[in-house]
Amino acid sequence: MFKLSKKVEYALISISHIKSSNTDKPISVRQISDKYNIPNELLAKILQTLSKVQILDSIKGPKGGYRLKSSLKDLSFVEFIEILEGPFGIADCMVDTDCSQLLNCNIINPMDKINSKIYKVFSDIKLKQLT
Amino acid sequence: MFKLSKKVEYALISISHIKSSNTDKPISVRQISDKYNIPNELLAKILQTLSKVQILDSIKGPKGGYRLKSSLKDLSFVEFIEILEGPFGIADCMVDTDCSQLLNCNIINPMDKINSKIYKVFSDIKLKQLT
């Protein structure tokens, strides 16, 4: 409960690694998955996603891999999470609208407040701070 | 990802319901599970837990049920969550100590900071505010 997913963890590790490698050469999935003990195929998928949303640049072929997108805008951590996991919310009813409790729900208000607080924490954190 | 568990939701609904019922008569699991569409047996378990940790008083037998413990101390929301779900942390490595990434982990520091922030949000919220 209330855990960050491996997807998010692996993505942060990768971006952090690429950033700190200080080279112009693309970094391959293999390099990262080996070093940090991350399943190769799974990481590949994640980096593909990051490439699609313009966080990484991908280079195909031998000596290929990923580079940080130079134009990388200042993403918030929520935006980052939502790229990988979809809409953010601490309960389904914050995202969907159908809930078998909804009619009688007596905790919607406090839940909504908590949700906003957590959302704000994650909005105030920027991806650049994390990596 | 990052969802509150049903356990926690059901527990909050129940406490809120009992509190707002303004009666001295015990409220049965059935009353609550019927009104809020919660599986009876599951809710029973949860209220048993709350009774064991002195949040609720249980009254057995017909006309039995649960009452708010009059001596209910001012629990924080994290404490409440930890009663139902065990130790709180946004990643396993915040709770356990074994992680196949640990040796090389390049995101422990930022993760730790995020964890503290979320923990603080949940510490600052009190159960009484929620119900």
Next chain:
DNA sequence: ATATATACGAGTTTTTTTATCGCATTTAAA
């Protein structure tokens, strides 16, 4: 040409969460 990369959809396995079952105990009330 060949080997080394990414691209991507589909599928599988594992883990976690949610829910159920069965039996025991307590007790109010008929």
Next chain:
DNA sequence: TTTAAATGCGATAAAAAAACTCGTATATAT
């Protein structure tokens, strides 16, 4: 004093979500 309505509790099952794998296609440096 029997019955029915309630909690107590361990074990198990079902469902959902998360984590991971596979197959095949495409691109490209050497």
